[in-house]
Amino acid sequence: MQRTIRNLRPKIAQIRQKSVRLSYSTFTPPPPAVSTLPEPVSPHAAAANMPENHAVVSTFDMFSIGVGPSSSHTGAKHLGPMRAAKIFAKEANGHGFLHEIYQVRVDLYGSLALTGVGHGTPGAILMGLEGESPELIEAKLIGPRVENIKNSGSLNLNGTRIIKFEYGKHMIATNEFFSVGGGFVINDLMRVLPRFLKIPPKPTTVKPIIENVGLSELPPDAENHIENIFQKSTRDDHLTNMLPFSDAQTLLEVCERENMSIAEVVFRNELQWRDSNEVKRRAIAIWNVMDASISNGISSRDEYIPGKLKVKRRAPAIYKKLMQGFAEYAGMNLSPKSQLSSSINRTLISDAINLKGKPQKKSELSLAYSNLANVPKEMKKHLAALDWVSMYALAVNEENAAGGKVVTAPTNGAAGTIPAVLKYYLEFICPTPEHAEHDILEFLFTAAAIGMLYKRGASISAAEMGCQGEVGVACSMAAAAFTAVMGGTVLQVENAAEIGMEHNLGLTCDPPEGLVVIPCIERNALAAVKAITAAQLALNGDGSHRVHLDQVIATMRQTGIDMMSKYKETSQGGLAVNVPVC
Secondary structure: OOEEEOOOOHHHHHHHHHHHHHHOOOOOOOOOOOOOOOOOHHHHHHHHHOOOOOOOOOOOHHOOOOOOOOOOHHHHHHHHHHHHHHHHHHHHOOOHHHHHHHHHHOEEOOOOOOOOOOOOOHHHHHHHHHHOOOOOOHHHHHHHHHHHHHOOOOOEEEOOOOOOOOOOOOOEEEEEEOOOOOEEEEEEEEEEEEOOOOOOOOOOOOOEEOOOOOOHHOOOHHHHHHEEOOOOOOOOOOOOOOOOOHHHHHHHHHHHOOOOOHHHHHHHHOOOOOHHHHHHHHHHHHHHHHHHHHHHHHHHHOOOOOOOOEEEHHHHHHHHHHHOOHHHHHOOOOHHHHHHHHHHHHHHHHHHHOOOOOOOOHHHHHHHHOOOHHHHHHHHHHOHHHHHHHHHHHHHHHHHOOOOOOEEEOOOOOOOHHHHHHHHHHHOOOOOOOHHHHHHHHHHHHHHHHHHHHHHHHHOOOHHHHHHHHHHHHHHHHHHHHHOOOOOHHHHHHHHHHHHHHHOOOOOOOOOOOOOOOHHHHHHHHHHHHHHHHHHHHHHOOOOOOHHHHHHHHHHHHHHHOOOOHEOOOOOHHHHHHHHHO
């Protein structure tokens, strides 16, 4: 058996158009959700009237729970390969020839071959072949299981058949999978030697292999590539997206026509696949994993991140310093509200009011705004928002680099930006705990909508776009979402998203040793701060601006196309060749 995984995406727009018409998904889609919303006249009529190239996918495709270490493909280099391997094993079982398999061969191409080891791709593929999924696998068990497979020379295919790791055997089936970023996979038809087919094949799922003809003579057929958007295909009969949009302009038009926010449009579309309670439950579950990745990152006792680079974890130490309250002397509320007593939960404004008409005491507090020259140097190093937001982002990406559980947001390499901004909002700004659930939903749905626009209009794969397709997109998503929960208008949200990407254009992806450590971890911290700045710029305007989000997405795509391949997740240029590895 042979399986090929590529992350090269030739003529992706044409492939997507054709895959939509094929309307095939490896996974069985859920039944239509029961909703109180008015239904279209018929699913077929709704599908016929829907733009073929709309951007709508599920929020739970944009935000996938998985394990590190990985980058653009954490998706493509971890989630994507694991899902592709699982699909292959599941199809082999479904076609009835699983028991005939005694060897599996996997070929990697593009950045998967160049940086896959540093991103944990081989282990992810082995786990997928054994029937595991990124959402359910226990991250801590992956390493020992992979070692056991290597030592024993065997693996448990699809979790039901033990096969040997041997070479030189006859191939009976093959398939190609294109990992296109963020966990999304495009796959070809499975090709099987006819004599091994135990179940009559369907022409839409299997292509017979002509014996005595080499695979090199059977080039992939673009018409047969099928986009697997993990549980749904955009033209399945059960899908009746009521509010489709293809770009930022049509999204704004939908919002204006329906008098809805961006989050409400996304939520309405989610009701086509599952009921409202399930949508809310799954969204909160996504946030809980994000929050847990922050907690795990700041509580880790490991001094170093795994790998040859010997990079120290910083989030635990920064958290410890912040909780000691260095910057409280400046009179600012620098710790989360939930972790502070009322006696130190103060601000410059409240202190100024309390001191009005009273002589100021000569203390560290008064020094903060009356005699800065005498403030201890250690106190000057801390800026409240920057420290906390940066620490949250560092924690998540250190967890990703160490193989912990994170959420693709929209990829693992960019997994820290969105959780950091949302965590900062919830801890420092959210009015009451009662508002938290609503704001979490609004934040995630708004971010997801922006991510959909990038996935359709450009790419969320660093192998195609460089890091602008990962951290740049995450910054744009976070900026838009933060603007939304801060009460911004739809136009201000779109403006924030544009600012977030405009100033990440041209960002390269050049990790030394292919590890998601340098510059990925720090870059997420900077992107989180930049997202908040972008949101504030948008909120201080009226929503009108010269550069439109659609224009910056088109620019990002062209920039990625023009970017040299050595700066697109291949570890062949930039920091990857200038930072020595001990």
